[in-house]
Amino acid sequence: MLRNETEVVRIGDRMIGGDYPILIQSMTNTKTDDVSATVEQILRLEEAGCEIIRCTVPDEEAAKALDQIRSRIHIPLVADIHFDYRMALAAIENGADKIRINPGNIGSRERVQMVVDKAAAYNIPIRVGVNSGSLEKPLIEKYGGVTAEGLVESALDKVRMIEDMGYGNLVISIKSSNVPMCARAHELLAPRTRHPLHVGITEAGTITSGNIKSAAGLGIILYAGIGNTIRVSLTGDPVEEIKSAKMILRDLGLRRAGVEVISCPTCGRTNIDLVSLANQVETMVSGIDKPLKVAVMGCVVNGPGEAREADLGIAGGRGEGLLFCKGQIIRKLPEDQLLAALMEEIRNYQA
Ligand code: SF4
Numbered sequence: 199m200l201r202n203e204t205e206v207v208r209i210g211d212r213m214i215g216g217d218y219p220i221l222i223q224s225m226t227n228t229k230t231d232d233v234s235a236t237v238e239q240i241l242r243l244e245e246a247g248c249e250i251i252r253c254t255v256p257d258e259e260a261a262k263a264l265d266q267i268r269s270r271i272h273i274p275l276v277a278d279i280h281f282d283y284r285m286a287l288a289a290i291e292n293g294a295d296k297i298r299i300n301p302g303n304i305g306s307r308e309r310v311q312m313v314v315d316k317a318a319a320y321n322i323p324i325r326v327g328v329n330s331g332s333l334e335k336p337l338i339e340k341y342g343g344v345t346a347e348g349l350v351e352s353a354l355d356k357v358r359m360i361e362d363m364g365y366g367n368l369v370i371s372i373k374s375s376n377v378p379m380c381a382r383a384h385e386l387l388a389p390r391t392r393h394p395l396h397v398g399i400t401e402a403g404t405i406t407s408g409n410i411k412s413a414a415g416l417g418i419i420l421y422a423g424i425g426n427t428i429r430v431s432l433t434g435d436p437v438e439e440i441k442s443a444k445m446i447l448r449d450l451g452l453r454r455a456g457v458e459v460i461s462c463p464t465c466g467r468t469n470i471d472l473v474s475l476a477n478q479v480e481t482m483v484s485g486i487d488k489p490l491k492v493a494v495m496g497c498v499v500n501g502p503g504e505a506r507e508a509d510l511g512i513a514g515g516r517g518e519g520l521l522f523c524k525g526q527i528i529r530k531l532p533e534d535q536l537l538a539a540l541m542e543e544i545r546n547y548q549a
Contacts (some may be wrong), residue, residue: 199451201423204394207323207369209250210274210295214369214426215394220452221427222443223250223396224436225278230260230267237270239436244273246440247455250427252276252298261288268293276325283309290316296369298325301356302334314363323367324360328353329400330374346382349374354390368393369427373400377411381418384425394426401431408432409442416446457483457544460508461494468496470514470533479512482541490547492540493522502527510543512536 206216214221224243228235230253240251255261255277268275276296277289283304286297290313297317301310317324330344337348349372357368370393374380380399388395399415402408412430419425430442447453461476462468476494483492493511495501498520501513506525513520519536521529521543531539 199421199423202388202395202425203392204426205392207367207394207426209276209323212249212274218426220420220425220447221249222247222440222447223252223276223427223429224248224439224443225252225254225429225431227436230254231257231263233263233266233270236263236267240267240271240273242437243440244271246437247444248273248436248440250274250276250296252278252429254278254280255285255289255294256280257285258288261285261292264289264292264294268295279304281305283313286313287316290320290322294322296323296325298327298371300327300329300332301359302328302332302352307359310359311363314360314365317367318365321367323369324365325369325371325396326353326356326360327371327373327396328356329372330376330379331400344374344379346374346379346386349379349383350386350390353387357391357393366393369396370394371396371398373398375399375401375403375411377415377418380415384419385422388422388424395424396427396429397425398429398431404433405438408434412442413446417450420446420450420452454489457486457488457490457492459483459492459494460505462496462501462504464496467499468514469516470496470519472496472514475512475514475537478537479540482537483544486544488544488547490544492544510540510547512540 204215226236226239228239274295277294279286279299281303304310333344333348341348353372372383397419399412402411430439432439444455448455459480464472479494491508493505493508495505495513498513498515502522502525505511511522517533520527521539
């Protein structure tokens, strides 16, 4: 897949843009000034595969906590700032590896300039984040509502303002919870900037609806070669965001991310509790970092053939099942030994 050309931006010890892999990020939902809870959550997110983490900085206490949090985690820390430019200054002084602001809600040009000067002094990137919910009135009037064109104009105006202040170490995000609008905005924005893009569908929703919305939206955007870092935004445990982001990137062929489990939809031929079996396999392989496709199929007659593109698989029958490799049956086993046998094959598998 051809990727949109962008500059490279360093965030802590990670790079985004250019030919660097698309990094996965999330945001904590603890109180940032509760250092223990925040660190505990970030460590769980790291374990799940999170590569950049953002914390909100609503007050002085949160800004001060960044320094302690950063010393106890292993991924770059981004400070999320709204309205108060002093929090941006404090976050940078306390070690933020990047800040996210919407210059539109930071206040006067002088205040934005102070934030930009501070970021420049510490040489950290600024993410200019524009959301459909906070689009300026003149742009709403100009385009007859909240539109992709308005979002792009808003983002580019702000980027130009910061560039005019003498700083170009920027990342841009334009987000909407409306999938076609968000996709269109990225199509319009990408050819007009060389700054890396942080992409995501904002306020996507709860686990099921949010995942579907994110997969649909990010699928369109990423498949067009656009995006250098992604966040799947879900209402729930942020670890779920990481799992989903990894799956979206893997399914689009953009990152290798562990074992992919495929399973058949079941039908009248199914003679095994396939739902439970597929869930067990998914849990079992979740920590295994091998680029493998594993199939869990509901019948021994069609299963191995239907899943011949899988590296390994099991097909359940009445009381017994088959273990297969690229469609070829390698063993027939009693049902209760299928999982253990599959696990052994996965462990021994050499690509
Ligand atoms: Fe039905 Fe077997 Fe195909 Fe699953 S693999 S959908 S059980 S025919």
